[in-house]
Amino acid sequence: MLTLSFVTGTEPEKWFHRFNERTKDETLHTFSSDDPLESLLAAQDQLGLAKDQDIPSADLALVRLPDARLxxxxxxxxxxxxxxxxxxxxxxxxxxxxLYETVSQEELAGEIINYRWLSGQKLDIAQIRTGLSVAAANVGVVLAPRPILKVLAKKEVVHRGFIGDSPESSIALVWYKDRDCAAIQDFVGIAKGRTANSSRQALPKRSARQKTLDKQKRKAQQSTPRFAKAKNSQIGRRKKKRR
Known part of the structure; x- marks a missing residue:
C-alpha cells in the first residue's frame, strides 16, 4: 500500500483517480494535512516519537515550498x-x-490585515483559518497563496489574485530515496502529466510461467504459414534493394 499525505490548499483528487485506474495491483491511501512533511518524517522515525504523538506516517508527501526542513x-x-x-x-x-479581479498593494491602504504571509516566515495555516473567519464578518483581509484561500474560504468570503510584495510558493512531491519504489514512480509520473501509455509507467511483473507461455506463443506464431510467407516477402524486398 502506498500512503500519501497532501498539503492543505491542494486538490490532487484527479491524480488519485488516475493512479487507481492505471495501477490495479497497488492500493493508494491518502489524507490531507496542514503539515504533510511531518508525516513523511514520521515514516523514518527510528525512536518512535511520532507514534507517541499520534502522527500518521506517509511514504510520499505533496508539500508546499519553501520549507527549511528540506x-x-x-x-x-x-x-x-x-x-x-x-x-x-x-x-x-x-x-x-x-469589484476587482486582482488587487494591488496600493489598494490595501487603511485595510485591516488579519493575516499576511511574509518572506522568511513559515506559512501558518491555522492563522489563515482564523483570519478568514474574521474576514467573513467583513472585517479585514487575508493574504496567502491563492489555492489555500480557495480551499479554506467559506461562502461569505471571496478570493482574488494579488499583485504586490508576496513570497513565492510552489507545490512539490517529496519522498525518501531509500523508500523509492515503482508505485511512487508511477504516482510522480501521473502528477507530471505522463499518460497511461508512457514507458515510465510501471508494468506488472510477469511470473516465470507467464514468460514461458509468452515464449511458446511467439514460437507458435513464427511456425505458421502466414508468418513464413511474411518473412519470405521481407527477404525478397531486401534482395531487391541490394540490386
Whole structure:
C-alpha cells in the first residue's frame, strides 16, 4: 500500500483517480494535512516519537515550498516540483475590493490585515483559518497563496489574485530515496502529466510461467504459414534493394 499525505490548499483528487485506474495491483491511501512533511518524517522515525504523538506516517508527501526542513534533509530525499502558486487575497464578498479581479498593494491602504504571509516566515495555516473567519464578518483581509484561500474560504468570503510584495510558493512531491519504489514512480509520473501509455509507467511483473507461455506463443506464431510467407516477402524486398 502506498500512503500519501497532501498539503492543505491542494486538490490532487484527479491524480488519485488516475493512479487507481492505471495501477490495479497497488492500493493508494491518502489524507490531507496542514503539515504533510511531518508525516513523511514520521515514516523514518527510528525512536518512535511520532507514534507517541499520534502522527500518521506517509511514504510520499505533496508539500508546499519553501520549507527549511528540506534543506536539512539534503540528499536523503527526492524533490520533484510540480507547479507554482499564485499569490492571493481574501475578504468578505460584501467588501468593495470584490469589484476587482486582482488587487494591488496600493489598494490595501487603511485595510485591516488579519493575516499576511511574509518572506522568511513559515506559512501558518491555522492563522489563515482564523483570519478568514474574521474576514467573513467583513472585517479585514487575508493574504496567502491563492489555492489555500480557495480551499479554506467559506461562502461569505471571496478570493482574488494579488499583485504586490508576496513570497513565492510552489507545490512539490517529496519522498525518501531509500523508500523509492515503482508505485511512487508511477504516482510522480501521473502528477507530471505522463499518460497511461508512457514507458515510465510501471508494468506488472510477469511470473516465470507467464514468460514461458509468452515464449511458446511467439514460437507458435513464427511456425505458421502466414508468418513464413511474411518473412519470405521481407527477404525478397531486401534482395531487391541490394540490386
Amino acid at each position: 534543506d536539512e534533509l539534503g540528499d536523503h530525499v527526492h524533490i520533484v516540483q510540480l507547479y507554482a502558486e499564485q499569490p492571493g487575497i481574501a475578504f468578505s464578498k460584501e467588501h468593495t475590493l470584490s
